[in-house]
Amino acid sequence: MSQSDSNSLNNGVHIQPLAPEHFHQQAKAALADPQLRQNFRGAMDYLKDKRKLAFSDVAEEKHIRNLSEAIRQRCLSKLPDLLEQLESNCINNGIQVHWAEDAIQANQIIADIAQRHNAKEIIKGKSMVSEEIELNHEMAKLGINCLESDMGEYIVQLDGDKPSHIIMPAIHKNKQEVSDTFAAHLDNFTPTIDVDELIQTGRSRLRQKFQDADIGLSGVNFAVAETGTLCLVENEGNGRMCTTVPDVHIAITGIEKVVEFLTDVPPLYSALTRSATGQAITTYFNMITSPRREGELDGPQEVHLVLLDNGRTQAFQDEEMRKTLQCIRCGACMNHCPVYTRIGGHAYGTVYPGPIGKIISPHMMGLEKTKDLVTASSLCGACGEVCPVKIPIPEMLQRLRNEAKNPATAAHPEIKGQASAASKTEMLAMKSFAYAATHPAIYHLGSWSATKVRGLIPSKLGAWTQCRSAPKPASKTLHQLLKASHKKDQS
Amino acid sequence: MSSSREAIFARLRDANPKVKTMETIAYQPWVSNETEVLKTRFIDGLSASHAEVLTTNRHALNETLKTLIIEKQFARIAIGTGGDLHSEIVKAISLVQITHPLNILQFDVDFAQCKSQLFNDIDAGITHCRVGIADTGTLVLWPDNTEPRTLSLIPPAHIALIKRSTIVSNFAELMVTEAWQNKMPTNIVLVSGPSKTADIQQTLAYGAHGPSQLVVILIEDM
Numbered sequence: 001m002s003q004s005d006s007n008s009l010n011n012g013v014h015i016q017p018l019a020p021e022h023f024h025q026q027a028k029a030a031l032a033d034p035q036l037r038q039n040f041r042g043a044m045d046y047l048k049d050k051r052k053l054a055f056s057d058v059a060e061e062k063h064i065r066n067l068s069e070a071i072r073q074r075c076l077s078k079l080p081d082l083l084e085q086l087e088s089n090c091i092n093n094g095i096q097v098h099w100a101e102d103a104i105q106a107n108q109i110i111a112d113i114a115q116r117h118n119a120k121e122i123i124k125g126k127s128m129v130s131e132e133i134e135l136n137h138e139m140a141k142l143g144i145n146c147l148e149s150d151m152g153e154y155i156v157q158l159d160g161d162k163p164s165h166i167i168m169p170a171i172h173k174n175k176q177e178v179s180d181t182f183a184a185h186l187d188n189f190t191p192t193i194d195v196d197e198l199i200q201t202g203r204s205r206l207r208q209k210f211q212d213a214d215i216g217l218s219g220v221n222f223a224v225a226e227t228g229t230l231c232l233v234e235n236e237g238n239g240r241m242c243t244t245v246p247d248v249h250i251a252i253t254g255i256e257k258v259v260e261f262l263t264d265v266p267p268l269y270s271a272l273t274r275s276a277t278g279q280a281i282t283t284y285f286n287m288i289t290s291p292r293r294e295g296e297l298d299g300p301q302e303v304h305l306v307l308l309d310n311g312r313t314q315a316f317q318d319e320e321m322r323k324t325l326q327c328i329r330c331g332a333c334m335n336h337c338p339v340y341t342r343i344g345g346h347a348y349g350t351v352y353p354g355p356i357g358k359i360i361s362p363h364m365m366g367l368e369k370t371k372d373l374v375t376a377s378s379l380c381g382a383c384g385e386v387c388p389v390k391i392p393i394p395e396m397l398q399r400l401r402n403e404a405k406n407p408a409t410a411a412h413p414e415i416k417g418q419a420s421a422a423s424k425t426e427m428l429a430m431k432s433f434a435y436a437a438t439h440p441a442i443y444h445l446g447s448w449s450a451t452k453v454r455g456l457i458p459s460k461l462g463a464w465t466q467c468r469s470a471p472k473p474a475s476k477t478l479h480q481l482l483k484a485s486h487k488k489d490q491s
Numbered sequence: 492m493s494s495s496r497e498a499i500f501a502r503l504r505d506a507n508p509k510v511k512t513m514e515t516i517a518y519q520p521w522v523s524n525e526t527e528v529l530k531t532r533f534i535d536g537l538s539a540s541h542a543e544v545l546t547t548n549r550h551a552l553n554e555t556l557k558t559l560i561i562e563k564q565f566a567r568i569a570i571g572t573g574g575d576l577h578s579e580i581v582k583a584i585s586l587v588q589i590t591h592p593l594n595i596l597q598f599d600v601d602f603a604q605c606k607s608q609l610f611n612d613i614d615a616g617i618t619h620c621r622v623g624i625a626d627t628g629t630l631v632l633w634p635d636n637t638e639p640r641t642l643s644l645i646p647p648a649h650i651a652l653i654k655r656s657t658i659v660s661n662f663a664e665l666m667v668t669e670a671w672q673n674k675m676p677t678n679i680v681l682v683s684g685p686s687k688t689a690d691i692q693q694t695l696a697y698g699a700h701g702p703s704q705l706v707v708i709l710i711e712d713m
């Protein structure tokens with residue numbers, strides 16, 4: 001089962017393939033799809049309510065967010081040292097460590113491991129980093145079949161689609177649509193909208209796959225430098241299956257996921273689950289420190305850790321952008337974003353949608369491709385307010401808008417796609433305005449002329465008047481009004 | 492691919508981040524020294540996560556386990572080869588076998604040899620728990636040679652035995668008092684309920700890929 005190149009939004013508007021460059025078209029199509037909007041609305045309201053209940057004590061919420069931010073910032077401030085420590089502890093524990101600068105290298109590493117074992121089947125737990133490198137697609141080219149085992153990911157894969165949310169991948173579908181997907185792709189499936197039956201279908205279809213797979217692949221939520229331990233957070237048990245049953249386990253993660261101490265884990269874990277799904281704790285917290293040791297009867301014989309850069313070192317370059325890497329991928333910023341909750345995840349055309357996607361994707365794909373994403377925000381601030389590690393997402397968006405418009409300066413190193421949204425006309429207009437605003441005579445002449453031509457402004461002004469009425473200058477300038485009232489006061 | 496490693500480190504070191512010292516904010520998870528409070532919270536948490544909790548004492552453990560097996564009609568059970576309560580488990584099984592046929596898989600061979608049986612022909616796996624966490628209603632499993640990892644994972648039901656005296660307040664306290672950083676085993680799993688998912692239309696369904704039933708037997712030993 002390979003992922004197909006083409007994707008479609010639910011209402012059948014095909015834009016092939018979904019990409020951030022087509023954001024405006026994709027968003028428009030999503031907005032015109034009432035079923036999709038209803039599915040997202042239901043899901044987002046549910047997740048928002050759950051989060052609120054999990055942080056019922058405001059003082060405690062403030063405390064744990066401050067703490068989580070501090071922990072992530074400390075760990076990032078020591079990132080190169082911690083990565084070295086993680087690597088050496090993992091190696092001592094028998095875990096093989098690999099480094100990948102980009103998707104191509106990461107896929108090559110995984111392909112090499114697979115080919116060394118003559119592997120044909122890889123069973124996967126949830127891993128957004130594997131989406132980032134398009135692992136399934138790349139392995140399929142080599143005749144290696146990747147099968148998603150997280151229920152949401154399984155549904156999405158059957159559709160030949162991509163996840164629309166980082167925590168709940170199939171949130172864009174309702175149960176009827178899931179039943180339709182199963183009916184279209186699974187033999188002997190009797191359509192049903194009973195969710196228990198749907199889940200049992202997924203369970204029974206995948207059970208044999210866990211037994212047969214040569215390799216299990218997973219993501220990592222926290223990698224502990226102090227002990228060389230990989231921590232995985234999940235509810236379904238497929239993560240435990242993937243990391244325990246096959247003979248080989250490959251974990252792939254971004255280089256930013258490392259924490260310094262084991263004791264950094266409990267507060268971050270609590271902040272993560274409460275922010276993501278409003279759970280005090282998930283069903284499973286899986287801590288893996290080594291492959292099967294002497295005398296043990298199960299568990300993989302080989303464990304590999306693939307550490308991926310893919311633009312993260314660019315975000316690491318200055319202190320402000322570095323905060324992007326604090327992210328623990330809880331998804332709360334999406335659930336609270338007025339844009340995401342209306343257009344859903346696919347419209348962004350990036351692996352990570354929503355607010356976190358807008359600030360991380362430019363580092364992965366460059367600003368040229370993602371420049372429309374950084375402007376797709378009302379800067380309402382909701383994302384920053386709920387982020388458990390307090391990433392100032394709105395400020396970061398403004399910074400990225402700036403980088404997209406202007407050349408690099410001495411203070412900030414150049415980033416990929418720097419100034420790709422720069423427009424000569426806009427720059428000229430801004431320059432002229434700056435000149436006028438600092439030269440009173442010219443400024444007054446300009447504003448006075450505007451009052452004279454007010455009747456001549458056309459009522460249709462392109463995109464601006466699509467959802468607004470055309471502006472109309474006042475009959476007198478503010479300056480004139482003030483002058484007049486000042487005179488009145490004196491007389 | 493060591494050149495990739497060098498390149499990544501070069502970029503990271505080049506940024507030359509200012510090292511931040513240890514934060515002064517302390518983590519303040521839920522805590523209590525009262526054993527009754529700990530017990531109640533532990534049971535409430537697990538029950539809220541859809542686990543069944545049975546309370547017994549060491550003396551009555553084999554009877555409790557026997558009744559459970561008969562009532563749930565578990566006919567095929569996987570067990571380990573050791574642990575503190577192993578003899579009680581064996582005793583319970585022999586009690587059941589007086590009146591009910593019971594197939595037992597003793598996990599004493601390599602996983603490859605019992606994999607298919609574990610997946611296809613077992614109703615329940617029985618394991619010990621190392622510790623209980625009251626805060627979140629959580630079992631801490633510490634699989635080893637005598638109780639392998641898959642024993643609590645593959646069978647559709649997991650019966651977990653836990654002594655009340657092991658219950659601590661919270662996860663953070665546990666790893667500090669036991670100095671986990673010095674002795675991490677191959678695998679530790681925190682379990683808080685049966686396997687579940689809300690991936691289809693936010694509707695909670697149990698028995699996703701792990702056990703669909705979790706029965707916790709809490710043994711009064713204080």
Ligand code: SF4
Pocket residue numbers: 275326327328329330331332333334355356383386387388389390391
């Ligand atoms: S940016 Fe913050 S809120 Fe968004 S996913 Fe990351 S940690 Fe969660």
